[in-house]
């Protein structure tokens with residue numbers, strides 16, 4: 001268990017909410033290294049649980065039983081064990097099975113037959129939304145049998161244990177949106193944003209250690225870190241750790257966010273590190289401070305010559321953050337740099353990045369999600 005001992009917003013004035021959390025792990029026996037992630041078992045929102053129990057017309061103390069949980073109350077099952085903030089396919093199918101024949105049932109059957117349509121339907125709905133649209137009856141046990149278990153969420157740790165003994169720091173973007181006139185939150189980020197009382201609430205956490213996403217053993221090696229958005233998290237830990245351990249290698253950080261004014265996370269810390277020689281280069285890409293989007297990969301390309309020099313000199317290249325778009329674009333930029341600055345053919349550049357740098361030398365490391 002950990003206790004949240006500090007929590008504050010680091011995106012003041014932005015439409016996005018990104019928060020810094022400090023979790024005390026004193027006395028828990030938990031140990032970690034820079035690059036590790038923290039796993040967190042979230043709890044469903046109290047009001048959502050109450051509303052869901054009301055919606056199925058049940059009583060919170062009713063006992064349900066599953067293989068995984070044994071006998072527990074419906075309330076406990078919905079608070080701690082099962083996902084209700086987003087409906088799953090199993091639940092939708094069970095609802096459709098209970099519906100009377102007719103146009104509405106046929107429409108939902110065709111939704112269930114098409115994966116994209118099912119995903120789209122479920123993207124915006126939780127169990128309450130579906131029961132509002134299709135008012136069928138479930139007894140508590142039947143209802144529980146249609147739900148998926150809550151899975152833990154992982155967060156890249158943004159602190160070095162040497163700088164913050166007994167603490168784990170996290171940098172978390174809160175997932176929030178509004179559908180059908182109801183405000184919604186991601187399960188874990190909603191829990192952290194809305195249900196935490198600093199110095200009071202204990203949260204179930206564990207360390208997910210990394211074998212690959214680690215600092216170079218040779219402290220004289222240079223490192224290049226690409227960390228837009230919450231991807232910055234492990235690099236705060238890396239720089240703290242390199243400072244504490246007197247690493248002589250140079251540190252180059254690329255950071256990207258929407259606006260310099262509101263989302264330049266840890267700006268003061270970077271300025272201080274630059275002043276005292278713990279951060280050698282800081283390159284930023286604020287995507288919405290001008291008409292045309294500027295992303296970290298654009299900054300990489302415009303610094304291609306120097307990036308190539310660092311890589312030739314044995315630098316490690318780290319990427320953290322969005323997997324779907326950013327990591328792919330950064331990967332392409334790196335191949336482009338190898339082509340242009342390394343004067344390689346496309347196939348050779350790809351081989352150099354994908355095989356030599358990544359697989360053989362383990363100098364291109366990613367923590368993307």
Ligand SMILES: Cc1cc2nc3c(=O)[nH]c(=O)nc-3n(C[C@H](O)[C@H](O)[C@H](O)COP(=O)(O)OP(=O)(O)OC[C@H]3O[C@@H](n4cnc5c(N)ncnc54)[C@H](O)[C@@H]3O)c2cc1C
Nearest residue numbers: 123153154155156171172173177186187188189230233369
């Ligand atoms: C190794 C690893 C490290 C990570 N590190 C970090 C980190 O340092 N910081 C960080 O913030 N996150 C990090 N994440 C992501 C994190 O684990 C969670 O996935 C994230 O916080 C969302 O969790 P949640 O429970 O709040 O949201 P969930 O309840 O899981 O919901 C998230 C989902 O909500 C959906 N959604 C988003 N917007 C809308 C919308 N408008 N309408 C409908 N649905 C929508 C999306 O499908 C999204 O996938 C990391 C993930 C991994 C795997």
Ligand SMILES: NC(=O)c1ccc[n+]([C@@H]2O[C@H](COP(=O)([O-])OP(=O)(O)OC[C@H]3O[C@@H](n4cnc5c(N)ncnc54)[C@H](OP(=O)(O)O)[C@@H]3O)[C@@H](O)[C@H]2O)c1
Nearest residue numbers: 173228229230231256257258287295322323325326329369
């Ligand atoms: N599935 C998605 O659509 C999607 C997209 C982004 C993030 N995410 C997830 O949302 C969570 C939180 O994200 P976050 O708040 O840390 O930051 P983020 O949403 O990743 O944004 C950080 C910065 O990256 C920019 N960006 C957007 N597309 C990019 C690309 N292709 N290449 C490089 N930079 C790009 C953003 O610009 P703009 O916003 O101005 O474009 C912003 O300036 C993460 O879990 C991430 O994986 C999901």
